[in-house]
Amino acid sequence: MLRSLKIFAACCALTAxxxxxxxxxxxxxVPRDLREPVPEPTGPLRTTGDLATRAVELRAALGTANGRIGAIDCILDAAERGVGPACEGRR
Structure with a gap:
């Protein structure tokens, strides 16, 4: 029994x-363009037409920002899985 214990201890020491x-x-x-901030539309708002235009510009900026987040997520997800990213249409 003692001999078995010594052999076991020796094996454990050697494997460690x-x-x-x-x-x-x-x-x-992660490409540099995906890490750049999306500019916020600015400018004077004098008419309701200006306000409507600004709303459309803000919506477009939000879409761009969300697209970049989706592309970065695709790249990081692929890296976690150890494969190359297939994110061509996600920007």
């Missing part, structure tokens, strides 16, 4: 020292 783990962080390539 046989290899060291190394942590490597994967940094996915």
């Amino acid at each position: 020292c046989s290899s060291q783990r190394e942590t490597a962080f994967l940094v996915p390539d």
